[in-house]
Amino acid sequence: MSDSEIDTPIAQTVPTPPTPPPERHDEDDRMNPDFVREVIDRVEAGDNEGARALVEPLHAADIADLFELIDRDDRRALAAAVADLLDGDVFAEMNDWVRDELIDALEPHQVAEIAGELDTDDAVAMIEDMEADEQAAVLSAMEPDDRAAIEEALTFPEESAGRLMRRDPIAVPEHWTVGQVIDFLRAEDELTTDFWEVFVVDPQHHPVGSVALSWILRTPRNFAMADLMQREQTLIPVDMDQEEVALRFQKYALISAAVVDPAGRLVGMITVDDIVHIIQEEAGEDVLLLSGAGEGDINEPLRDSYKARVRWLAANLLTALVGSSIIALFGAAIEQMVALAVLMPIVASIGGNAGTQTMAVAVRALAMNQLTRSNSLRTIWREIRLALLNGATIAILIGIGAGLVFGNPALGGVIAVAMLINIVIAGLAGVLVPLLLDRLNQDPAVASSVFVTTITDSMGFLAFLGLAVAAGLVSH
Amino acid sequence: MSDSEIDTPIAQTVPTPPTPPPERHDEDDRMNPDFVREVIDRVEAGDNEGARALVEPLHAADIADLFELIDRDDRRALAAAVADLLDGDVFAEMNDWVRDELIDALEPHQVAEIAGELDTDDAVAMIEDMEADEQAAVLSAMEPDDRAAIEEALTFPEESAGRLMRRDPIAVPEHWTVGQVIDFLRAEDELTTDFWEVFVVDPQHHPVGSVALSWILRTPRNFAMADLMQREQTLIPVDMDQEEVALRFQKYALISAAVVDPAGRLVGMITVDDIVHIIQEEAGEDVLLLSGAGEGDINEPLRDSYKARVRWLAANLLTALVGSSIIALFGAAIEQMVALAVLMPIVASIGGNAGTQTMAVAVRALAMNQLTRSNSLRTIWREIRLALLNGATIAILIGIGAGLVFGNPALGGVIAVAMLINIVIAGLAGVLVPLLLDRLNQDPAVASSVFVTTITDSMGFLAFLGLAVAAGLVSH
Incomplete structure (x- = not known):
């Protein structure tokens, strides 16, 4: 505003x-x-x-x-x-x-x-x-x-925060009364009109409390601000990243907050109307980052979009080569049984889907500070159990289906086991890769999906073709 | 609060x-x-x-x-x-x-x-x-x-909105002065203390304006509220969906807003602190919905997560079968040249990535009301041009690479053309599928990726294997 x-x-x-x-x-x-x-x-x-x-x-x-x-x-x-x-x-x-x-x-x-x-x-x-x-x-x-x-x-x-803040917070000394504050606000023409709290500061200009305007309006004139103010307040360091600022506003349901310099002095304020679009942007950018679409704005100049997206596609081309190399190792097996070539993309693709599900959940939980070292192990264990349930279900479906279509129960068994293995690997990769990137202070939304897809593709091909050879369906 | x-x-x-x-x-x-x-x-x-x-x-x-x-x-x-x-x-x-x-x-x-x-x-x-x-x-x-x-x-x-709102907005008649409002606020013990605006209503309790508390505090007591109030205000119908409410708060930078019943009477108010977590949720859920992870909360009971995710994986299994069926049509070709089996997942996979990029951008733009019928054609045309640029770049890379590795320039040419075709199809599908789902009043984040992936997988296999046959690399 x-x-x-x-x-x-x-x-x-x-x-x-x-x-x-x-x-x-x-x-x-x-x-x-x-x-x-x-x-x-x-x-x-x-x-x-x-x-x-x-x-x-x-x-x-x-x-x-x-x-x-x-x-x-x-x-x-x-x-x-x-x-x-x-x-x-x-x-x-x-x-x-x-x-x-x-x-x-x-x-x-x-x-x-x-x-x-x-x-x-x-x-x-x-x-x-x-x-x-x-x-x-x-x-x-x-x-x-x-x-x-x-x-x-x-x-x-x-x-x-220093770029987001306004430099005109209303600050009053502790000893002022409500009446003095109201008279000051009425008399000073130069003050901002868009503010929701008055900050109370000590003589060194350190914020010591804040008073919502509704409290000032509901309190008799002779009350001291020191008696009225809320001492619990969330102070924003001037160099704090806007994503952290947005999380604090959200978590503590703030309308405005004092911004302080490294010496703890009040230097500005941030109001929630300047934060909502950041909350929106930061929450919405994960889907763009995970897909490799960069800033992903439909108004972005074509050249910028091209640069952002082609870099990602080229990275994925390199990782796709990993999966291809694994297939190449099994060229002889595929020549013997072309059904392997027909079925192998299914194992890789469903593994990729399962990995993406887990990854999306992990990336969101990390972004919202819901996933920390306190519950990492619990979350990993949760994803393993979920992957076993999902994997078993899909394995049974594809195993029976492939066995019937190709009239080859052993092939059905091989694809079922490969599918279970790949979905469990996908679940693990989907939670471990974002956690690891986060631990390395990298944004897990930016790079997770390249790693996870490489893993699920490669492991899908390797598990399925390797098991087919191991089970004696084909000779290697 | x-x-x-x-x-x-x-x-x-x-x-x-x-x-x-x-x-x-x-x-x-x-x-x-x-x-x-x-x-x-x-x-x-x-x-x-x-x-x-x-x-x-x-x-x-x-x-x-x-x-x-x-x-x-x-x-x-x-x-x-x-x-x-x-x-x-x-x-x-x-x-x-x-x-x-x-x-x-x-x-x-x-x-x-x-x-x-x-x-x-x-x-x-x-x-x-x-x-x-x-x-x-x-x-x-x-x-x-x-x-x-x-x-x-x-x-x-x-x-x-009816579930989000508080029922205790401060409402005063137009003819009251600032002084009367302050006296009323001081005298009434039962009023809420968390409010940021006073609503001005006519005798039928229709909101006719609002006054931010800072304005009340900065104005002499004898001013009439009718002269002070902001007449432009965003009214929220009581049955409006919370996502729309959140978008309005964000767009118009609202701190609080009046909620009105179908007769236009003031029945409540919504304050921004109750909205920030909805903005967060709604913006963040696209990544979860697109991945098929449902609500995707790490605290969700295992059974609910299993139900949400396995349904998605089973749907993807069905769509993966479409791609497999296309491969099956070319079984004879693959038997003749196993390199086709080695390379075909690359075409499908990069196409899938390109489709996901476009889809993520389109889904976000739709969610933020940035993509409407006014700019649909322009956005589609933008994605086509982007796909041509991306497709040409990746096609050249993979074409030269595959031609050299397999010592077969014709194979390089075939994969290059197939890649270009599939990336353009991916770009088109990535923007058309969400637009179509939105036009059908479906949430584009929920179902887009199943359709887009099916298209990019199938078209990747079809273009590559079909071109290989058409180019005479193999007989069919």
Whole structure:
């Protein structure tokens, strides 16, 4: 949230229509394609006023959505048509790639003006990915105060609390009364209007407690803040990674939290509305990382998507060669009994599925801090038992099926045993690989599936073809 | 959040240590295994007082974590040792499965007492999964007011706004001044203490605006709420699905929102702290659903996990048979050239990877309402171009490699073309299958991967073996 257009609360007196207007969204709350089409048609017909009339009542987040949904060429045209509606709030809500594309078309002073409207955290998000020279040009066009705040934020590591925080927490001394706090809030024009807690600090500016605004409102004026404040509070170190920050907000159900420097002094605050999209992103990225799709955004430039994905496919090509080499060892066996070639992908494929199931569960549990050294052994043992149950079930199905189809009970037995072995190996690999990567301080979502698939492919071929030879179905 | 232990704000005057205490967590913010071990050791040694001394300073969310991390047997023993610390807040923070397990060991009147401490939404979450007769026993042991509130909540569909909401929003008439609102909040003892906005309603109790508490605090007493309120507000229909509610909170950066009945009357409010775990869950479940791991919780009972996973593996077994049948058609070809059996899994496997990448991106984009009918065609076209780039790269690599290894340039050419074809098919399937399932109002995360893998496996085998025959490498 931002207080961009509003200097003081009382400025908000003009009635505006409720948002989001239902006809602009379909029953799934997605922006209505007909509405989007209508906006573009008007822009293309040169009816900028008409387009503006449609866009103007939209919430900033919906304007951002609109830009994401339309073609690259249409984006420039629409931006020109509704230039005055493209304020900081819209850019703050916009997909990174789409925003960068639009910003590229603006002059540094225009970007500086938009960034100046924003809270520091949103302004930083807007300019942190720019080329160094463009960033410098934008910063030099900003007001000195804003520039100093952004430059300081940029000194903190990317994706750290220091970049997320706002620098304007309301901090009051312990000895103040509720009445003094209210009078202070009413008298000071320069304070932020979007805050949910007041922080109480000692003379060295260390946070010693916090008071939710509802408590201030419900308490008589003569009470001291020291008696009212909650002393238990979650402090966020300024260099903490945003993923950890998000987990803390979630775990302790925080609305806002104080950010402290290494000396323990209050330097900022983070509010939950800046965290929800991080919670979303961090929770949703596992599926993209496990699949090797990188950032996996449909608005990502094609070249970036290509680089991310082809690297993964090439890595998988190398690991697929491991499985192929194992098959090559059994070339003579396959020539004798082509049924082996028909059945072997089934063993590898179901093993891969079983491994992926376990891996997904382990990766999520690690990401949510649910899987630690305290319950690793228990979880591994759980996955082994589950793999034995799954493996036995699938082994019986495929064993009977293959035995009947090929009229060869021994072949049925071989594939059943190979399937059981591979599903158990898959279960073990699915939990051990992520645990090991995590222990090595690697993100288990990034590399687990290459290892697990290599293991389940190779072991599937090896177990099945090896057992076929060992059982005397074919000579080697 | 709950106001369980606190009747009025001023009760909170006793200093308590800051939480979470660092020594109880490791550098990754996970609960320290040595700390967990120490608690269990004390319980097992019969030193309940010692265990209690360790647990007592913990935040409710950390006590809940502690129970999740330990063995089933230890959970009962620890629960007995620290029974008085197990209040509603701890149960509200606990993993569903672990909570159900502990609650099973309690008498209905004990459950009723704990549920009575909670906000309605948390109490509902606690008892909604109970067997009907146990639920009835708990409800009949509750205070009539609490029971009525819970029974009403249970009339709304599971996972709907009606189950999530709290029934105690602060609502004031438009003509009140800021001063009147503050006096009302100070005078009424029965009001909730955890709220972040005051809702303004008309005489029919329809919400007409909302005022953030910070605005009330920063505005002189004589201002009318009608002049101060924000008229743009996001109203949540009482029957809206929680996933939609979560998306709205995220999109519009809401702290709290009014819930309205079908007649548009204010019936409750939802606050963001009750939403963050839903955002987390909904965003994180895609990876579990795509892998076929069901709810994928490491605390889920083994039988439930087995049922969820084996069903998926059996479905994949059926689809693997499609690929096998295609191989069987080419048995004669494989007998003539065993290299085909060695190479064919590579084509299928890389195709599967490419399909999974595209599918993960499409499923996430659909879940976040980023992919709609407005940009479906553009996204499909983007994936085709990406598949052509990826396919050409991998085709060249495998074509040259296979040609050299087998000393057979024609074989290299065949696998290269088959790989390109399969990666393009994979890219198309990866985006079309989720789009189609979504259009049919099915969750694309649930079934996409079975279809996509079947397609990439079958087409991989068919393209490669078919081309080998067509190119005259082998006779058919």
